[in-house]
Amino acid sequence: VLPQGQFNWLVERLEGIVGKGWVRYVQEDLLAYESDGLTFERAKPDLVIFPDGTEQVVEVVKLLNSVKMPFTPRGMGTGLSGGCLTPHGGAVISLVRMNRILEIDVYGRRALVEAGVINKRLSDAASKFGYTFAPDPSSESVCTIGGNVAENAAGPHTLKYGVTSNHVLAAEIVMPDGDVIWLGGDTRCEPGYDLMGLFIGSEGTFGIATKILVRLTKLPQAYRTLLAQFRSPSDAARAVSEIISSGILPAALEMIDHVALGAVVAAFKLELPRETKSILVVELDGFDVALDRQVEGVRSICIANGAIDVRAAKDEVEREALWFARKKAFGSLGRLAPSYCTQDVVVPRSRIPEALERIYEIGERHGIRIANMFHAGDGNLHPCMLFDERSSEQVEAVIKASGEIMRMCVEMGGSITGEHGVGVEKRRFLRFMFSEDEIDVMRKVKAAFDQTGLCNPGKVFPNNGADQNGIQCARQ
Ligand SMILES: Cc1cc2nc3c(=O)[nH]c(=O)nc-3n(C[C@H](O)[C@H](O)[C@H](O)COP(=O)(O)OP(=O)(O)OC[C@H]3O[C@@H](n4cnc5c(N)ncnc54)[C@H](O)[C@@H]3O)c2cc1C
Numbered sequence: 018v019l020p021q022g023q024f025n026w027l028v029e030r031l032e033g034i035v036g037k038g039w040v041r042y043v044q045e046d047l048l049a050y051e052s053d054g055l056t057f058e059r060a061k062p063d064l065v066i067f068p069d070g071t072e073q074v075v076e077v078v079k080l081l082n083s084v085k086m087p088f089t090p091r092g093m094g095t096g097l098s099g100g101c102l103t104p105h106g107g108a109v110i111s112l113v114r115m116n117r118i119l120e121i122d123v124y125g126r127r128a129l130v131e132a133g134v135i136n137k138r139l140s141d142a143a144s145k146f147g148y149t150f151a152p153d154p155s156s157e158s159v160c161t162i163g164g165n166v167a168e169n170a171a172g173p174h175t176l177k178y179g180v181t182s183n184h185v186l187a188a189e190i191v192m193p194d195g196d197v198i199w200l201g202g203d204t205r206c207e208p209g210y211d212l213m214g215l216f217i218g219s220e221g222t223f224g225i226a227t228k229i230l231v232r233l234t235k236l237p238q239a240y241r242t243l244l245a246q247f248r249s250p251s252d253a254a255r256a257v258s259e260i261i262s263s264g265i266l267p268a269a270l271e272m273i274d275h276v277a278l279g280a281v282v283a284a285f286k287l288e289l290p291r292e293t294k295s296i297l298v299v300e301l302d303g304f305d306v307a308l309d310r311q312v313e314g315v316r317s318i319c320i321a322n323g324a325i326d327v328r329a330a331k332d333e334v335e336r337e338a339l340w341f342a343r344k345k346a347f348g349s350l351g352r353l354a355p356s357y358c359t360q361d362v363v364v365p366r367s368r369i370p371e372a373l374e375r376i377y378e379i380g381e382r383h384g385i386r387i388a389n390m391f392h393a394g395d396g397n398l399h400p401c402m403l404f405d406e407r408s409s410e411q412v413e414a415v416i417k418a419s420g421e422i423m424r425m426c427v428e429m430g431g432s433i434t435g436e437h438g439v440g441v442e443k444r445r446f447l448r449f450m451f452s453e454d455e456i457d458v459m460r461k462v463k464a465a466f467d468q469t470g471l472c473n474p475g476k477v478f479p480n481n482g483a484d485q486n487g488i489q490c491a492r493q
Contacts (some may be wrong), residue, residue: 018106019084024063027084032067034076039067039114045349050091050109051102054156057406057415058099058441062089062109069114071189071197071227078225079195081108082471089473090221092133092164095156097359098440100168100220104475110225112163118142119228126233127186127203132163132226136170139231148233153176154436155344163226169218171436173269173343174300176394178234180436182217189228190216193472215462220438221473223466237268237302241312242330242339245319246293250274250389252323253295254369257393259318260299261366263313269300269395271343274373277350277388277401283343284349292324297345297393346390347401353388354403358415361437362426366396372429376400379421383414397435398426424449433478438476447479 019027024042031040041047042064051061063086068074081088087107094101103109112133119129123146130139137157139150152165153172164170164186171180178184187201201213216223248254253272260270273281275294282289289296296320316327330336350357361401364372373389380387380402391399400422406410423433427449434443447456460478464470 018063019086023084025396027080027086028064030080031064031077034080034485035066035068035073039069041065041067050094053096053099053101055096055097055099055440055442056104056356057358057412058102060099060102060104060106060441062103063106065091065109065110065111067114069410071191072109074191074225074227075195075197077108077110078193082194083467085471087471087474089491090167090225091161092161092167093159094133095160095336096164096168096479097361097437098434098442100438100440100473100476101164102441102475104441107471107474111146112161112225112227115227116161121146121148121233123233125203126235127230128233129230130162130168130227131228134162134163134167134197136160136162143233144236147236149236150231151184151234152181155347157344159403162229162231162317163463166217166226166229167219167221168436168438171395171397171410172394173271173298173340173392175392175436176270177266177268177302182214184232184234185213185217185229186232187213187230188216188226190223191225191227193224193469195468197227201230218438219466220440220476222463222476237304239302239305239308240268240336241301241308242336243297243298243299243301243312243315243327244330244339245297245315245327246289246325247295247297247319248323248325250295250373251370253297254373254393256297256319256322256324257369258367259322261394263314263318265301265314267299267311267315267394268302269298270388270392271298272296272391272393273298273346276353276386277346277390277405280349280352280388281342281346281390283352285333285338285345287342293325298313298339301390343390350388350401350403353386354405356404356406357388358419359437360398360400361434362400362421362423362431363435364396364398364426364429364431366394368429368431369393369396370400372426372431374427376422379418380424383418385414385418387418392435395435396431407411420446441476444477444479447477 091101115131115133154170386403388401
């Protein structure tokens with residue numbers, strides 16, 4: 018904590034760089050930055066700075082270095098692991114003013130964007146030329162491409178098109194000491210170490226991405242989007258494994274269970290038979306002539322696994338309505354409980370039925386209802402724990418249930434996170450997956466980028482002793 022006089026001096030200098038009104042330090046203003054999408058982790062920053070352009074980011078970072086103040090990059094704060102929080106205090110550097118699409122190169126199939134560009138804005142702009150930015154997190158209408166890079170974000174269409182790292186060619190990075198470097202390149206084979214690959218998924222701990230060169234993907238000629246209704250989540254989960262093992266690769270394969278379905282049906286006015294206890298949204302895309310056979314393949318696998326009905330969206334309006342419901346589905350959980358915590362874990366696809374059974378059992382044992390809606394094709398589960406944040410017993414129960422679910426997934430050969438990152442939430446749980454030697458190598462890589470440790474401290478690594486309560490470490 019800086020003495021008041023030095024703090025005032027710092028604010029004045031920062032305003033000199035980014036302009037008056039673009040530094041927030043009044044306590045009420047800072048409330049909006051004390052958490053991200055994981056709302057029960059809270060840590061208020063000392064100030065929030067809004068640079069507009071790489072040069073301003075450089076000057077800000079150098080000034081913060083000179084007073085040894087830690088800083089944390091932030092996009093739109095939709096992260097779900099507390100990655101943009103400041104558990105050790107310090108500054109948030111918000112990228113939201115840097116939201117220009119600098120170039121769409123249709124012939125080169127790529128685009129150059131500032132880090133604060135909203136994901137869907139780029140896809141909307143590229144769609145006019147028949148292209149899209151393939152990573153499509155359900156938060157696409159609000160999250161930034163810088164945040165996507167930092168978290169290596171995924172989405173429903175990851176099953177066929179891959180994660181963010183498959184779509185980023187290069188990026189301009191302001192290093193933690195203020196140096197500016199470009200990582201990656203616009204060819205497929207860059208010599209030397211793959212530093213771009215290393216940076217993607219580094220959760221804002223290696224520096225600040227300011228410009229990003231992304232690959233654009235041609236929009237498919239045609240789609241078939243199916244809604245398959247099942248009597249139980251395990252029937253639906255078995256169909257998922259069978260569809261993939263049959264050799265059909267849907268663009269997306271999403272599942273919603275019976276707990277979540279009640280809220281989704283009410284919120285989006287879906288008409289489903291009463292006995293529907295789980296649904297799959299299956300999207301097939303590609304050349305029109307090839308799709309009908311695949312539709313029949315998916316339909317017969319679903320029916321063989323007990324589907325009540327499999328129907329196709331009859332036109333683009335119906336297809337969009339279905340995706341709107343899926344992508345906004347998390348919001349509908351507000352109908353079920355005052356708070357929810359979305360876990361993000363992975364199991365091998367074939368073990369989804371067993372994993373779901375055990376998740377329900379864990380929830381029951383801790384007195385927590387758990388709704389599931391997730392990227393089933395990737396085995397990426399999102400158990401949403403429904404609770405009341407005002408009850409400390411319920412918060413404790415959620416923390417315990419989360420730990421058990423993560424351990425179970427690792428024991429099944431899966432992971433403690435599929436797309437939301439480690440952040441502050443899962444620091445302790447890193448040891449479920451990695452030995453001390455492996456974590457030590459990661460620490461050395463972090464130190465190679467960030468020698469002073471000022472860039473987004475308190476994230477990713479277990480903090481011996483201080484975070485024994487795991488998930489609550491941001492409150493230290
Ligand atoms: C309803 C909902 C649905 C979601 N669905 C998905 C989904 O389907 N798939 C998925 O992957 N995620 C999903 N998310 C999580 C989240 O939207 C993504 O992780 C997204 O990439 C975060 O972007 P952001 O701009 O909000 O980043 P923030 O939350 O602001 O930051 C996230 C991390 O990125 C770092 N960071 C941000 N900008 C930069 C930058 N320019 N340079 C370096 N580091 C930076 C931060 O320090 C932090 O560690 C969902 C979230 C919500 C609330």
